Amino acid sequence: MKRELAKLIAGQVCLHACMTGMRMAAPLMALRSGQSEAAVGVLLALFALTQVFLALPAGRYADTHGLKRPVMWSVLTSFVGAGMAALWPIFPVLCVSALLTGGATGAAVIALQRHVGRAAQDLTQLKQAFSWLAIGPAISNFIGPFTAGLLIDHAGFQWAYGAMALLPLLAWCWVRKTRELPSYVKPEGHEKNSAWDLLNAPMFRRLMLVNWFLSACWDVHTFVVPIMGHERGLSASAIGSILGAFAIAAALIRIGLPFLVAHLKEWQVLTGAMLISSVFLALYPLMNTALSMGCCSVLLGFSLGSVQPMVMSTLHQITPESRHGEAIGLRLMGINASSVVMPIVFGAAGAVIGIGGVFWSVSALVGLGSRSAYLLRIGKKNG
Template identity: 70%
Template structure:
């Protein structure tokens, strides 16, 4: 790993941790204030809503302007969003904070992935650099929820005050500032030269490629599993009377497992094939979702969380490697934006669907239904072996 890549990973950690910590603290505050699981589902959906509309424009913006300008705008939005939650810890402001921190993270991810992908040479190096880069969200998904949970439990002067929540949101507002300091020394890559007179193509033309369509479908299946886990663990833990710090630790265990497997992947990159990794991850996830509802203790939930982190942690580097191989260099930003838009459009709808399903068929039904869909979707990943 080069020093520049290490800086970019740390920048991603700080910015993503802001969103991850806010995404853990805001639902718990909403539940404490008496809001229903369905309302919490709406709140969680807000973290993805901005990215649905910003992803494609952000991808084109990154294609034109590179890395630093999109990151700068992302930092400002993330600080504003978490700062509003500090000043006004009420449900409408929590939704606005979700919109801002979620959108900021999406724009930053597109610009970082585009920069790193363009700097890599060849399929093997793509697998390695995206394995390293993917460690960032895994680490931040531990740091954000864990530190937020500790502050919620221990920074409050009174048991029913919002002091602990305000402290958690304040830390989340500070973290993105470090991201900008880390990105500033990075040298921009030369812009991609577009042939004069060429007609700009629509981003939707990328979907005419069967390989790209299958890759997006696999990405959607697996991103839904992350949404299920993020939604169900706080609700299930709250119902069982588990403290905020333990819930944060369960979510953090998932993130640590994903980070560990991603640290190993660069060492094994020469022996990995994208389609095989994706098929294995989907089948393992289907099995784990089948047994997760039977875990009645925090320890059992933690074990399932770790195993699920191992399975899902392998996927993103493989998807990003294949995406950069099957799309033109001049349109990497658009392809990344289209991918992010698709999975976040799902993330807007899925938490609300999970909340409704949980009320009708229970949390176990949400797990089993998602596991069945992911298991059946493994065929799409299998077909990628020929692409």
């Protein structure tokens, strides 16, 4: 299990790094070629947009075909997307590349998460496996942009896109020898169930609500902190350092999670994360220096970085095994839809109640919503 998990994490890192590298390089090239900020915003949104619409079909495909076939198609799609940008680095092609690499990464993540959840032998192993798997995106968020940035500075954009196109091929080298798990046949009479039927289960609805609350915390930090830093008169490097500290903290807590989860229940981690996040979101607008904002950012990163493995572990326990792919797809669809919509909501709300008001509103929402995370305990106990 450990060796296979390491290979899957390496494959996830390579595929995700292709997308994150493209997500850094393509907007930068668009700005340097004279595109407007609005056009660049659309380009960035396209990386998430495909995942909103493909998440459920990708989940069903993974339920039917397992791990390797979905990952193979994702590898080919990412390779084509990044390769097109390397051959024809113009804005319309960059938009197509964003759609292809974003959608392929989302589809591969669903197949990988489904496989890892099914391969776990017990609850402790389930939580530990998802904790290790969650480290992958943190690593790729560094590798992709860093590699692309170096190549842009020393060789040019087309070489950077070419390197990103090679990463999915490396991912396939890691994943292709993974042993497929036996397929799970849906019970008779359930072959044509809609994924939306999952929302009829109170536990699943509660988990999706908790997932959305925590996703909103992540979004408000990513979107509003640069605006707040600008209002405070901080430099671009200081604002970047604050956001970087958040990412590092989120990665560090995920490294420590596999050793902690054996002693903690999922509902305990989720409830604690929501309460802690509520406190630090409320304190954020009161911070006036880069150092104090950085401290808040680190503590918030520790809190929010711990939740994804717990959400995934709970999801695999409360949904039928034959529909794990659909459930993961529905979760991913909600996260990406939130990432598209919430910045618009935050921007409009900030114009009316101010940036501090946005933080305090989300803080109150998440604090009150922590009851949903606590009730996951009651549901699992009764179930």
